[in-house]
Structures are given as structure tokens and as C-alpha cells.
Amino acid sequence: MIPDVPKSSDPEPGSFINHADTLASNPLGFQSINREVHLRIEGGRRLHGDITLKASKNAAVALLCASLLNYGLTRFLNFPRIEEVTRIIEVLESIGVKINWRDSNTLELRRPKRLMLENLNEEAARRTRSVLMLIGPLMHDHAEFDIPYAGGCKLGERTIKPHQYALEEFGVSITATEKRYTVKVGKKAPGEMTLYETGNTVTNNTILAAACMAEETFIQAASCDYMVQDLCYFLQSLGVEIEGIGTPLLRIRGLPKIKKNIEYTPTEDPIEAMFFISAAVTTDSEITIRQVPFRWIALELTKLKKMGLKYTLSSSYKAANGYVDLADITIHRHWGKLSALPDKLHPNVWPGLNPDSLPYFVPIAGVATGRTLIHDWIYEQRAIYYAELSELGIKVELLDQHRVHVRGPSELIKANMSCPPALRPASLLLIGMLAASGVSILRNVYVINRGYEDLAARLNTLGASVEVFS
Ligand SMILES: CC(=O)N[C@H]1[C@@H](OP(=O)(O)OP(=O)(O)OC[C@H]2O[C@@H](n3ccc(=O)[nH]c3=O)[C@H](O)[C@@H]2O)O[C@H](CO)[C@@H](O)[C@@H]1O
Numbered sequence: 001m002i003p004d005v006p007k008s009s010d011p012e013p014g015s016f017i018n019h020a021d022t023l024a025s026n027p028l029g030f031q032s033i034n035r036e037v038h039l040r041i042e043g044g045r046r047l048h049g050d051i052t053l054k055a056s057k058n059a060a061v062a063l064l065c066a067s068l069l070n071y072g073l074t075r076f077l078n079f080p081r082i083e084e085v086t087r088i089i090e091v092l093e094s095i096g097v098k099i100n101w102r103d104s105n106t107l108e109l110r111r112p113k114r115l116m117l118e119n120l121n122e123e124a125a126r127r128t129r130s131v132l133m134l135i136g137p138l139m140h141d142h143a144e145f146d147i148p149y150a151g152g153c154k155l156g157e158r159t160i161k162p163h164q165y166a167l168e169e170f171g172v173s174i175t176a177t178e179k180r181y182t183v184k185v186g187k188k189a190p191g192e193m194t195l196y197e198t199g200n201t202v203t204n205n206t207i208l209a210a211a212c213m214a215e216e217t218f219i220q221a222a223s224c225d226y227m228v229q230d231l232c233y234f235l236q237s238l239g240v241e242i243e244g245i246g247t248p249l250l251r252i253r254g255l256p257k258i259k260k261n262i263e264y265t266p267t268e269d270p271i272e273a274m275f276f277i278s279a280a281v282t283t284d285s286e287i288t289i290r291q292v293p294f295r296w297i298a299l300e301l302t303k304l305k306k307m308g309l310k311y312t313l314s315s316s317y318k319a320a321n322g323y324v325d326l327a328d329i330t331i332h333r334h335w336g337k338l339s340a341l342p343d344k345l346h347p348n349v350w351p352g353l354n355p356d357s358l359p360y361f362v363p364i365a366g367v368a369t370g371r372t373l374i375h376d377w378i379y380e381q382r383a384i385y386y387a388e389l390s391e392l393g394i395k396v397e398l399l400d401q402h403r404v405h406v407r408g409p410s411e412l413i414k415a416n417m418s419c420p421p422a423l424r425p426a427s428l429l430l431i432g433m434l435a436a437s438g439v440s441i442l443r444n445v446y447v448i449n450r451g452y453e454d455l456a457a458r459l460n461t462l463g464a465s466v467e468v469f470s
């Protein structure tokens, strides 16, 4: 934690570099919303070496929204430089938050006394679902406001009812009008409440609402997933009392006014770990993935073990935030000896198999012998994208909008494809292309860059050949 009194190296309020200027000279080369970027992949290479995980999109966006609760300086270390983070930064800057990348992954934010919601950058906001998590913080200092409809991955209908019902308990009414949510606040303490769905963003929104209530809030049916845990640890370091982290029962006693200079490091991304595991298995490679929050993908690892995958886990150590256990995982070659599981693979809330991990089993099932049933009940239309892997030679049969059969082993073939409008399904195509011999083209990878930092360059350090072009 950094001291409450700013150090001499801390920028004075007002002396922050304008974020737009920072991006203009940004050596990492961010994609603007409207510029299309593509990948050229020379596949069929075995990967080798080791890779260190970045922090997750899903915790990062919640933390950015949470930074609005703090009138002091918030500094995030090891923060992911991804498109989704850039969109939320654009939204926060547009309403007056001073933001500065101090170095490639250190981000500082300080909110003004009065946010200029009338200037909110709608184009950036509409690209994310996470903009919904602004309601929890904004209800503490605005009696009425509106935000544009949320976007994010296109996976079929994604209800906002759980957010409406949860925030209703705090005296917040959210009305959907044409293209916007109108929010009216008559703040009250809910005491004990139960969520309508055990969702991640709704749990985070509820926690953000409870975080500035002096009265205790008891939330039942909370998600205990990784991005919720990361948010709770951050709020705890701001002084919010939270009991039950990692369980569905959260007891929160908030602080009506938070003003603290704070430094927090979000945890490494368990879903990025699944991306690299799937890439290693699909290309039958041996790689080591460093800093894996292995308890957040414990069930995924168990399923893989039962399919015959051999991996080695190092002894565990703490993440930089001091809370989460990490380990390095070496995935060993399987030499074509994986078998399909006889039982279906399906997602659940943590400690179940993570909904965003499930897609990564599609290419894995494609190289295992036998037929795997993948049942993606959680989204109305995500399984449909899995069938796109057929173009890369993986035998995927769409049974209905939620279920696919994958038959393996398959011989992967190169292809020229465009990304579907959904992060995890799009990244599956990249995995398939890494395994397919010859040159494949993956068009318009904005959706992958929403959630993963600098993937082409990082895959190339593992021996892949991925070129970015526009
Ligand atoms: C920014 C962020 O953190 N995004 C994640 C978050 O989105 P988020 O929390 O926004 O997910 P949604 O609220 O859209 O829920 C996903 C889907 O699951 C359904 N549902 C959810 C909970 C439940 O108990 N019952 C149920 O049916 C919802 O109706 C919806 O169709 O969680 C999703 C599910 O893990 C992840 O894919 C997203 O990456």
C-alpha cells in the first residue's frame, strides 16, 4: 500500500498526462476502435519455452469502475494493456477522471470532486458490458443519470434484470429507454438481500453499491469467481470491511467517503491460462505457464488430467497482491494419447468449470480420441461459434444452440477466417490456426485484443509465427 501523503514522485492532481496523448505516442501500438487489425499465422509449429500471465480483463474493468469510489490516488500495478481497459479509460476520462499510464503496465487514476457525466464517451461505453458496473459507484454521488446500453461479447440475450433487481434494493431504479438506461437514486440500505442470478458483473455492481453504505449489507447468492475476489481484495485495502470472500455469502460494511492513496496489483488471469493450456495441447507442445492462479481453474485441470494430460505444478507462492496462490504449470506433450471424457463438459459458477474456460475445451477435444459432448448452457448463442472450428478441420457437430459434439482426433487445416464478435470463440480460431500447417489468416482481431495483451508477440516468444497486419 502506498502512503496517504503523496510521495514527491506522485503527480499533483492536474499534472497527469492526458491519456489520449499517451496513446498517441504509445509504442505498444493500440488498435483504435475503427482500425481493423488482422493476424497472419504460419501454423504447425510446436510451442516451447515459458510465458507469464497478465492480469484479467474481467478484474481490470471492475477495478477501474471501483476506482471511482476513491477520492485519493489509485495506482494499479501489472494492469493489462488491452482494448477493454482502453475503452473504460476513455469513458472515465470523458467524465473528468485524470488518468496516466506511468509505465507500460502501471496505471494511475484520480477522480475529480464532480464527475461530468454529461460528457460521457458513448462510443467507447457501448463497446463494453462493463459499463454497467459504473452504476454501483455513481449512485453514491448522483441522484439521476443515464448510461448507454452495454455491449460486450455478442453471445445472445444477456439480461440486465439481475442488475436492476439488485440495485433496486439500494433504492436505485434503472429504466431502459431507447438506447439508454436511466438511473434514479433514492438511496436506502438493503440489509439482507439475495441476487436474482449468481452473475459476476451483478455481484460486483452490488458490492460497489454496498461499499459506500455505512450500514451492513448481507448479499446471498453472490458469485465467488475470480474477478469478484479481486474486487473485494481491492476494496478491503481501501478500508471496506468484507467477510466471506470466495463464498456466496458476503457481508459488507462500507465507508461513506473513501479518500486514500492506494496501490493494488490485480491477480493473473485464469482464463488466459486456459488459452495457453489449450494452445499447448492443440499443438501438442510442452510449455510452462508462470503465475497461474491454479485454484481458480482447479476443476479444469482435473478434467484435463482425466483426459490423460500430464502436467507439473510447481510449489505455490503468493500473487503480488498477497492474497491469491499462484504456481507455474508445465504442460507436457501428450503425443496424441488424450481421450474424450465420457461425461459432458459444462460450465458452472466457481468452483465449477468457468464459463469462459469451457470454450478452450473445444480444440482440446478436437485432438483427443473419441466424442466429447460440450454443453454451453450459460449463453444462448455461444456454442454456435464453436462450429466455426470445422473450417479448420476440427469435427464439430452443432446439436442445438447450446450443445456440440466434438470428434477427435482431427488433422487441422489452414483457413482464412474473420473473428466472430465474441472474445473466447475468436481466440479458439487462433489456437486452431497455430496447430494447422501452412499460412492462415485471422481477420479483425479487435475482439481478441479486448481481453488479451499483445498475444501475437507473446505467442512468438513461444516459437509461434504470428504477424500482425492492418
Ligand atoms: C466483465 C465480466 O466479468 N464478464 C464476465 C461475466 O459477465 P456477466 O457477469 O456480465 O455475465 P452475464 O450477466 O451476461 O451472465 C452470463 C450468462 O449467464 C446466465 N446466468 C448467469 C448466472 C446464473 O446464475 N445463471 C445464469 O443463467 C445469464 O443469464 C447470462 O445469459 O460473467 C460471464 C459468465 O461467467 C463471463 O462470460 C464474462 O466474461
Ligand SMILES: C=C(OP(=O)(O)O)C(=O)O
Binding pocket: 057, 128, 129, 130, 151, 152, 153, 154, 356, 423, 424, 451
Ligand atoms: C463474455 C465475455 O466478456 P464480456 O462480459 O466483457 O462481454 C468474455 O470475456 O468472454
